Each structure stands twice: as C-alpha cells, then as structure tokens.
Amino acid sequence: MFLGLYNYWIVVVLMMIGFYIVIAHGNLIKKLVGLTIFQTSVFIFYISMAKVNGGTAPIVGDGIEIYSNPLPHVLILTAIVVGIATTALGLALTVRIKEAYGSIEEEEIQKKDNSTC
Amino acid sequence: MLSGIYGLLSASFFVAMDAVDVAFTEASVGAGISTLLMFLAITMTERRDHSVRHKPWLALIVVVVTGALLIYGTLDMPYFGSADAPIHVHVAPRYINDSMQEIGVINLVTSVLGSYRAFDTFGEVVVIFTAGVGVLALLSVSRRPENDAKIDALNVSMHEQHLILRIVIKILIPFILLFALYVQFHGDYGPGGGFQAGVIFAAAVILYSMLFGLSTARRVINQPLTQFIAALGVLLYGSVGVVSLLNGGNFFDYNVLSDDPVAGQHLGILLIEAGVGLTVASVMIIIFFNFQGRKEYGQGQAKGDV
Amino acid sequence: MAAPLCLLFRHSRAAWLFALIASGTALVISILLLQQVLATGLISYALGGWQAPWGIEYRIDTLNAFLLLIISSLSTVVLLAADTSISKEIPKEKHSLFYVLYLLSLTGMLGIVATGDAFNVFVFLEISSLSAYALIALGSDRRALWASYQYLIMGTIGATFILIGIGLMYQMTGTLNMHDLSNRLPEVAQTRTVFTAFAFVIVGVCLKLALFPLHLWLPNAYAYAPSIVTAFFAATATKVAIYLLIRFTYSVFGFSFSFTALPLQLLFVVLGVLGIFVASSAAIYQSNVKHLFAYSSIAQIGYMIVGFSISTVAGLTATLLHLFNHALMKGALFLALAAVMHRIGSVQLSALKGLGREMPLTMAAIVAGGLSLIGVPLTVGFVSKWYLVLALLENGWWPVAMLILLGSLLAIVYVWRIVEVAYFQPRVGPGELSKDSVREAPLAFLVPIWLLVIANVYFGIDTRLSVEVAQTASESLFGLSQ
Missing domain, CATH: 1.20.58 (Methane Monooxygenase Hydroxylase; Chain G, domain 1)
Incomplete structure (x- = not known):
C-alpha cells in the first residue's frame, strides 16, 4: 500500500527542505533558492497527480487511449511563470538591499536597522 | 550551478510523468533563466557565505510539523498513477474526449x-x-x-x-x-x-x-x-x-x-x-x-x- | 461584469496613463459595480464561454459585490490624492511605473474577489502581491526594501500554502470551481487529505491576513511604503484576505465542516482577542504614527476575526460591517497621514507637535478617524462594535464582549497620544527651523480625506445601507452552507 504513495512522500521531503531553507537561512539569496525549491516541489506534486499508469503525454495521436490529465499541467505552467516572476522580483530586491545596506545577511541588516532607529 | 542541475532534474522528472509541456518550460526557466538571474545576483552581491542559521530548532519544529501534516494528508490520497482517482473522472475527461471536436488542437x-x-x-x-x-x-x-x-x-x-x-x-x-x-x-x-x-x-x-x-x-x-x-x-x-x-x-x-x-x-x-x-x-x-x-x-x- | 474589469487592466497599461484618467476609469468601474450590487441575485459569468467546472467563471453574490464596491471605491478615492502625494516621495521617472503597479494591484484584488475558481484565486493573488512588493519597495526609506523583502518571503510562503491546499482539494474532488467544490467536498469530507487541505488554506490565508501570530511583516511594510500605497493597502488588502477566509470556510468547505474539523472557533477567538490586545498595546508604544496605525490595523483584524469565529449570522454581519467601516476609517487616517507626510516630510509623533493649529482640517480628520477606531457613537466604528458586542452577547460570550470593550480602551490611549501631541503641545522642531509655518494640506488631499470622513459619519448615523448589505451577504452564506 505504501508503494502507491511514495512519490508524494518524496515531494513532501523536498518541500520541507525548501521550506527549512527559507525559514532558517540568513542569506537572502539562499532564502530565495529555498523558496524556489519549495515551489518546484509543489509543481512536482501537481504533476504527480496528473500521471495515469500506462498513459502518455496529453497530445492526441492515433491509437492512444489513455492520456495523462492535462489540467494540472496547465496549472503548473502558470505556476512556474508565477514562480519565476517572484524569483526575479526577489532577486531585484536583494540587489537593492545589497546596495542600500552593503550586506545580504539577515542579521546584519536587522542590526543596522536597529542602530538607526 | 546546483540549482541549474536541480531545474534540469525536475524537468526530466516531468518528462517521466508525461508532462512534456511543463518539462519544456521548467527546462528553460528552472535550468536557464532563473539560474542565470541567481548568478547575476550573486555576483552583484557577494559570494562568501558567512550566514548563521538563526533559531534552527524553531524552524525545524515548524518544518517537521508541516511535513507531518502533509504526510498525514497523503494517507487518504488516491494512489499514484491510478486511473480512477477523482481528478481523472470528473472534469478532465471532457478535455480529453471533447476538445478535439470543440477546439481541434492536438x-x-x-x-x-x-x-x-x-x-x-x-x-x-x-x-x-x-x-x-x-x-x-x-x-x-x-x-x-x-x-x-x-x-x-x-x-x-x-x-x-x-x-x-x-x-x-x-x-x-x-x-x-x-x-x-x-x-x-x-x-x-x-x-x-x-x-x-x-x-x-x-x-x-x-x-x-x-x-x-x-x-x-x-x-x-x-x-x-x-x-x-x-x-x-x-x-x-x-x-x-x-x-x-x-x-x-x-x-x-x-x-x-x-x-x-x-x-x-x-x-x-x-x-x-x-x-x-x-x-x-x-x-x-x-x-x-x-x-x-x-x-x-x-x-x-x-x-x-x- | 467581467468586461469592465478587464477593460480596466487593458487601459491601465495601454498608455501608461496618468493619475486622472486612471482614477476616472476606476471610478466608472466602481459605479458599474454599485449597480451590480443593486441588481441583487447571483450572477455567474463563464469566461471563454465554457461552462463552470470546465472553464473559469466569475461568480458574484452579495458578498463579492460588497467587497468589490469597497475596494474599487476606496482605491478611487485614494488615487485622487495619489498625484500630489507621490510627487514628493517617488522619483519622477518612476511615476508611470507606480501607476501601472497600482492598477495591477487593484486588478489582482478585484480578480480575487470576483472569481469563482480556486486556482484563479491563486493567480490573482500573485498579481496583487507581486505588485504590492514592488510598490512597497518604492518607498524612499531603505528599510522599505527590507520590509518588502520580508513581505515577499512571507507572502510567497502563504501563497504556496494556498496552492498546496488547492492542489489537495483538486486531488480529492477533481474540480477547481468553488461552487463545484462545495458540492463535491462533503462526499470526501472525512478523509485526512481534505483535512490537510483545509489546514493549509487556512494557514496560507492567515499569513496574508496578518492574523496575530503571523502579522510580523505588516507593520514595517505599512510604515515604509509610500504613504499613498499604505492608504490603499490598509484600506483594501487585508479585506481581501478576510474575504478569502470567509469564502473558503463558508462557501467552499461548508460551514459545518469548517467548524467541526478543527477547533476553529476557539482558535480564532483566542487569536483574535490576543491580536487586539497585543497589537493595541504595541501601538501605544510606537513613535512613528504610521507604525501606530499599522498595529491598530492588526488589532482591528482581531475584531473581525472574533466576529467571524462566532459563526452566527449576527457575528458574520458584524465582521462584514467592520470590514467596510474599517476600510473607511483607515483610508481616511492613512490619507491624512500622507498629507502630513507631504507637508512636513515626517510622520514621527514628535513631528506632529502643535500641528492641530497648522493643519486644522487634516488633523481634524485624523481625530475623526481615531474616534471611529475607538468606536464613539455617531461614527462607523461604533456601529460595527455595537453589532459585534450584540452578536457576542447573543451567544452568551459575555467575557469576550468585555474583553473587546477593554480593547477599545487601549484604542483610546493610542489615539489620545496623537491628539495630545497635535493640539496641546507647542509647535517646535522642523517647522520652526524653516520659519514659514506649515500650510494646510493641498486640496487634492483634503477632498478625498473629507470624503472618507463624511462617509465615516454618514454610515455611522444612517446604517441602513451597510447593515442591510452585510446582513444579506451573511445570510446568503449561511443559506449556501446549510
């Protein structure tokens, strides 16, 4: 019975790795890397849902009966775009933070903020 | 660099899952653009990594709880690849069966x-x-x-x-x-x-x-x-x-x-x-x-x- | 219905429009939406001509229409002042970008509220939040960047949680349409997967909502964003999140499931009350007035959550009323602060000394908004608190009602601090150095501010319209779920 779910569990592990990096890391770029991993694992989760045993890619051809479910694919296409958009914006922010604070370490930034307050 | 490999890996995973379109996108985005942007951003900021992981235990607890909840949630899921899962019988068949007549795109x-x-x-x-x-x-x-x-x-x-x-x-x-x-x-x-x-x-x-x-x-x-x-x-x-x-x-x-x-x-x-x-x-x-x-x-x- | 919305985003970027045309468009939209409210009944619009579970539909009932009206009207009023306000706070070459982002953010929020498709919610959520991050980062202080980055991380985690939740729901039911989901979820309601989905959606939304323990991103984001952006977000953004919370718990998962699967009632009452107290006390110790009101926003969210957790028609009505009323007060308050910022370039409490005489109209507006926050009779704040307390008593939750009244006392304290500084202390500091006294805010500020203040008082006295709409909305929600 557990074989039927192993795929999801791997996804969960991946997800949590990403999530951990986001929370625990102090380096802003690494946080974003973690965020990307977190999001990608969600993509994998959706795509795993769509898989049908013995099915093929959802492109209609002769003599093919079983297709994977195209809907999650579409959703994930959209989600990937959203993901890259977020990453790009986050990186842009990081660059600006670096210019403004001279650092991309969370703690140093916090320290500088506190001293100016 | 690792994230580029990660992008390629997940892309090939998507191919295995029959999601060619998604794989294509992930290959170009995950392995290409986002890695490139990461590189640029890193060169613009700093390479050295002297970050301290603050409050690692708290973070670990949050993560473990979330993960456990997710694993708990997977227990009642339809099995991977089974054709009679709800998602394959409710909305999707319309797309698969009728879209050729309705839209005519392969x-x-x-x-x-x-x-x-x-x-x-x-x-x-x-x-x-x-x-x-x-x-x-x-x-x-x-x-x-x-x-x-x-x-x-x-x-x-x-x-x-x-x-x-x-x-x-x-x-x-x-x-x-x-x-x-x-x-x-x-x-x-x-x-x-x-x-x-x-x-x-x-x-x-x-x-x-x-x-x-x-x-x-x-x-x-x-x-x-x-x-x-x-x-x-x-x-x-x-x-x-x-x-x-x-x-x-x-x-x-x-x-x-x-x-x-x-x-x-x-x-x-x-x-x-x-x-x-x-x-x-x-x-x-x-x-x-x-x-x-x-x-x-x-x-x-x-x-x-x- | 869909068309005017989409026309809005089309026009907004077509020509990098300037403030006037943009707000004009938004105004037209809001009038159209008002008519939509009046034409009661459920309206469903299938985008692409594909029927609901296959295509995406817009589904408007009283709740949505109410929310759409709040958002669009507030954004229009705020935009009236935008031109003058950003002229000082944002570099010239970025003005057009500012408006594009502003409209995108508006688009996102309207889209979230209007759509009847769970995944579509996620997409619009990202539109509104991405533009929100960029807008906040436009703030002149470098801390704005950091605040925006924190918001980006928290917001993206929240959105991804929602995405996971939606994925789980989809997996169990095979549909993404909210109405369809609500029909099909009861069949599988007992499964652990649906439980998990529910938990993830709730946590995700609460992150966006800045509900008490998850609120850390909010004060900084509000405080360092350009003033006009703060006014806009304070009046609308959290409202959208509350809407999502209500929509998911009542319509999608169904009332009975939502309040039995988790000890949600208890959880939210405790968090709500804690939020009121912690945030109000934090507000008392702020030296930056924007920070002060940001914390007060978190406290107000606490009130809404308490009303939500009562889970009766009366409680929900109170929440919706407070939603509307809070948008009015915070809109007025933050706009007035924007005016102060415009004139004296600071919103530190110490900079406000004696401003009651220099900018009487602006400060009077702040006082009026503050009174409304406290819940003095004849203001909207009184109306919603009155309904909230009534709903609590109806359920026999008098300790909670007492706590809420105590919370209002805290509000008196922090509002009084401003009043004291502004009216009872002599003018010193930056204004004196530059010799010429600070003038009253320009008309572009005064008109929208006083529009909102008058609305504050009007809806405080004549409660028929807002109460009626809120009541119908909450009744229809309970009708749906039973």
Whole structure:
C-alpha cells in the first residue's frame, strides 16, 4: 500500500527542505533558492497527480487511449511563470538591499536597522 | 550551478510523468533563466557565505510539523498513477474526449491553456508583466554618457578574450531565434507555445548581450521598445477577449471569432499565444538588461571612484 | 461584469496613463459595480464561454459585490490624492511605473474577489502581491526594501500554502470551481487529505491576513511604503484576505465542516482577542504614527476575526460591517497621514507637535478617524462594535464582549497620544527651523480625506445601507452552507 504513495512522500521531503531553507537561512539569496525549491516541489506534486499508469503525454495521436490529465499541467505552467516572476522580483530586491545596506545577511541588516532607529 | 542541475532534474522528472509541456518550460526557466538571474545576483552581491542559521530548532519544529501534516494528508490520497482517482473522472475527461471536436488542437495542454482556462493564462501574462514592471521600478538606472564610455572600455577588454566563443555564438543565435519561432507556432501540435518560445527568444538576446556587452545589445533592442512590446503582448491577449466580447460571445469565447467555431478557436489560441510570447520575451529581456545594467553601472562607478 | 474589469487592466497599461484618467476609469468601474450590487441575485459569468467546472467563471453574490464596491471605491478615492502625494516621495521617472503597479494591484484584488475558481484565486493573488512588493519597495526609506523583502518571503510562503491546499482539494474532488467544490467536498469530507487541505488554506490565508501570530511583516511594510500605497493597502488588502477566509470556510468547505474539523472557533477567538490586545498595546508604544496605525490595523483584524469565529449570522454581519467601516476609517487616517507626510516630510509623533493649529482640517480628520477606531457613537466604528458586542452577547460570550470593550480602551490611549501631541503641545522642531509655518494640506488631499470622513459619519448615523448589505451577504452564506 505504501508503494502507491511514495512519490508524494518524496515531494513532501523536498518541500520541507525548501521550506527549512527559507525559514532558517540568513542569506537572502539562499532564502530565495529555498523558496524556489519549495515551489518546484509543489509543481512536482501537481504533476504527480496528473500521471495515469500506462498513459502518455496529453497530445492526441492515433491509437492512444489513455492520456495523462492535462489540467494540472496547465496549472503548473502558470505556476512556474508565477514562480519565476517572484524569483526575479526577489532577486531585484536583494540587489537593492545589497546596495542600500552593503550586506545580504539577515542579521546584519536587522542590526543596522536597529542602530538607526 | 546546483540549482541549474536541480531545474534540469525536475524537468526530466516531468518528462517521466508525461508532462512534456511543463518539462519544456521548467527546462528553460528552472535550468536557464532563473539560474542565470541567481548568478547575476550573486555576483552583484557577494559570494562568501558567512550566514548563521538563526533559531534552527524553531524552524525545524515548524518544518517537521508541516511535513507531518502533509504526510498525514497523503494517507487518504488516491494512489499514484491510478486511473480512477477523482481528478481523472470528473472534469478532465471532457478535455480529453471533447476538445478535439470543440477546439481541434492536438496538444491538449495548449487547448486547455489557451481556451478552457484562458483567463488563468491571461492572469499568468499579467503576472509576468507585473514582475517586469516591478524589476524595472526597482533596478532601472538613468544612464549617463560618461559612464557608458567607461563601461564600453571595460567590455572591450573583457570580450576580446572570448573570440572563439563569440564566433560560435554568432553562428548559433539565428538558429536559436528560428527555434523559438518554431516552438511558438508549433504549440498546437507538439509541446511548446508562447511562453517557452518567449523564453528561448529572450535567451538568444541575453546570450548576445553577455558576449558583446550590454550597450551593443541595447543598440539593437532598446529599452522603450521592449517595454512597449511587453505591454503590446498583454494588450493583444486582452483585445482577443474584447473582440470576442464585441462579437457577441463571452470574454475569451473564440467560437465567435470566425464562422467556423473550430477555426475561431484556432485563431484565438494562435493570437493569444503570440501575445504570451511577446510579453514573456520582452519581460525576460527587460529583467536581464536591468540586472546587467545595474551591475555595470555599479562597476563603472567603482572604476570611476578609483 | 467581467468586461469592465478587464477593460480596466487593458487601459491601465495601454498608455501608461496618468493619475486622472486612471482614477476616472476606476471610478466608472466602481459605479458599474454599485449597480451590480443593486441588481441583487447571483450572477455567474463563464469566461471563454465554457461552462463552470470546465472553464473559469466569475461568480458574484452579495458578498463579492460588497467587497468589490469597497475596494474599487476606496482605491478611487485614494488615487485622487495619489498625484500630489507621490510627487514628493517617488522619483519622477518612476511615476508611470507606480501607476501601472497600482492598477495591477487593484486588478489582482478585484480578480480575487470576483472569481469563482480556486486556482484563479491563486493567480490573482500573485498579481496583487507581486505588485504590492514592488510598490512597497518604492518607498524612499531603505528599510522599505527590507520590509518588502520580508513581505515577499512571507507572502510567497502563504501563497504556496494556498496552492498546496488547492492542489489537495483538486486531488480529492477533481474540480477547481468553488461552487463545484462545495458540492463535491462533503462526499470526501472525512478523509485526512481534505483535512490537510483545509489546514493549509487556512494557514496560507492567515499569513496574508496578518492574523496575530503571523502579522510580523505588516507593520514595517505599512510604515515604509509610500504613504499613498499604505492608504490603499490598509484600506483594501487585508479585506481581501478576510474575504478569502470567509469564502473558503463558508462557501467552499461548508460551514459545518469548517467548524467541526478543527477547533476553529476557539482558535480564532483566542487569536483574535490576543491580536487586539497585543497589537493595541504595541501601538501605544510606537513613535512613528504610521507604525501606530499599522498595529491598530492588526488589532482591528482581531475584531473581525472574533466576529467571524462566532459563526452566527449576527457575528458574520458584524465582521462584514467592520470590514467596510474599517476600510473607511483607515483610508481616511492613512490619507491624512500622507498629507502630513507631504507637508512636513515626517510622520514621527514628535513631528506632529502643535500641528492641530497648522493643519486644522487634516488633523481634524485624523481625530475623526481615531474616534471611529475607538468606536464613539455617531461614527462607523461604533456601529460595527455595537453589532459585534450584540452578536457576542447573543451567544452568551459575555467575557469576550468585555474583553473587546477593554480593547477599545487601549484604542483610546493610542489615539489620545496623537491628539495630545497635535493640539496641546507647542509647535517646535522642523517647522520652526524653516520659519514659514506649515500650510494646510493641498486640496487634492483634503477632498478625498473629507470624503472618507463624511462617509465615516454618514454610515455611522444612517446604517441602513451597510447593515442591510452585510446582513444579506451573511445570510446568503449561511443559506449556501446549510
């Protein structure tokens, strides 16, 4: 019975790795890397849902009966775009933070903020 | 670098899962664009990593709890790959069985993307557009000529070292552009479509500008033009919707675009894919140019200071 | 219905419009939406001509229409002042980008509220939040960047949680349409997967909502964003999140499931009350007035959550009323602060000394908004608190009602601090150095501010319209779920 779910569990592990990096890391770029991993694992989760045993890619051809479910694919296409958009914006922010604070370490930034307050 | 490999790995995973379209996108985005951006950002900030993991235990607890909840949630899931899971019997069969008659596009992903859920895709284009505008708002620098001269000098010294690379790339670029166009218009039949094509197209331009310097590339493709094209793409997409509205259908109802519903659908999907392609390509270029521009600006200033 | 919305985003980027045209468009939209409210009944619009579970539909009932009206009207009023306000706070060449982002953000929020498709919610959520990050980062202080980055991380985690939740729901039911989901979820309601989905959606939304323990991103984001952006977000953004919370718990998962699967009632009452107290006390110790009101926003969210957790028609009515009323007060307050910022370039409490005489109209507006926050009779704040307390008593939760009244006392304290400084202390500091006294805010500020203040008082006296709408909305929600 557990074989039927192993795929999801791997996804969960991946997800949590990403999530951990986001929370625990102090380096802003690494946080974003973690965020990307977190999001990608969600993509994998959706795509795993769509898989049908013995099915093929959802492109209609002769003599093919079983297709994977195209809907999650579409959703994930959209989600990937959203993901890259977020990453790009986050990186842009990081660059600006670096210019403004001279650092991309969370703690140093916090320290500088506190001293100016 | 690792994240690039990660992107490629997940792309190949998607192929194994029969999601070719997604794999294509992930390959170009995860392994290409996002890695590139990461690199740029890292070089612009700092390489050294002296970060401390603060409160690791708290974070670990949160993560473990969330993970446990998810594992708990998976227990009642339908098994991986089973064909009678709810998602395969409720909405999706309509797409698989009827879309050939209703839309007539072989690639089901394209038909769902372009027509059934056209509004989501519209949202997606708007998201990428937002990102472009956001990056522009954050990073754009007003360029001053004297800086440009310094940057040019910097570039020339840098680029003479890569003679062979430059020639190879010069030969490659037309093919990449052609390939992008192929992907753009082939989306109806195979994996591909506006988004992937846009990314590939942008990749060609980015390659060029990496090797020949930003100002050279800017001479070919200037900033206002890309901004204009980005807006144009979104507009094109939106106006397809409006035109179908004017023709008496609902928003994004392509059936009314032509006498024959199937032809109308074709036309609609073709147009919106073009819109997607335009926006994505130009936004990617905007993002890259602004990152790079910011970087060179910083370097130019540093040199000026010395 | 869909068309005017989409026309809005089309136009907004077509020509990098300037403030006037943009707000004009938004105004037209809001009027159209008002008519939509009046034409009662459920309206469903299938985008692309595909029927609901296959295509995406817009589904408007009283709740949505109410929310759409709040958002669009507030954004229009705020935009009236935008031109003058950003002229000082944002560099010239970025003005057009600012408007594009502003409209994108508005688009996202309207889209979230209007759509009837769970995944579409995610997409629009990202539109509004991406533009929000960029808008906040436009703030002149470098701390704005950091605040925006924190918001980006938190917001993206929240959105991804929602995405996971939606994925799980989809997996169990095979549909993404909210109405369809609500029909099909009861069949599988007992499964652990649906439980997990519910938990993830709730946590995700609460992150966006800045509910008490997850609120850390909010004060900084509000405080360092350009003033006009703060006014806009304070009046609308959290409202959208509350809407999502209500929509998911009541419509999608169904009332009975939502309140039995988790000890949600208890959880939310405790968090709500804690939020009121912690945030109000934090507000008392702020030296930056923007920070002060940001914390007060978190406290107000606490009130809404308490009303939500009562889970009766009366409680929900109170929440919706407070939603509307809070938008009015915070809109007025933050706009007034924007005016102060415009004139004296600071919103530190110490900079406000004696401002009651220099900018009487602006400060009077702040006082009026503050009174409304406290819940003095004849203001909207009184109306919603009155309904909230009534709903609590109806359920016999009098300890909670007492606590809420105590919370209002805290509000008196922090509002009084401003009043004291502004009216009872002599003018010193930056204004004196520059010799010429600070003038009253320009008309572009005064008109929208006083529009909102008058609305504050009007809806405080004549409660028929707002109460009626809120009541119908909450009744229809309970009708749906039973």
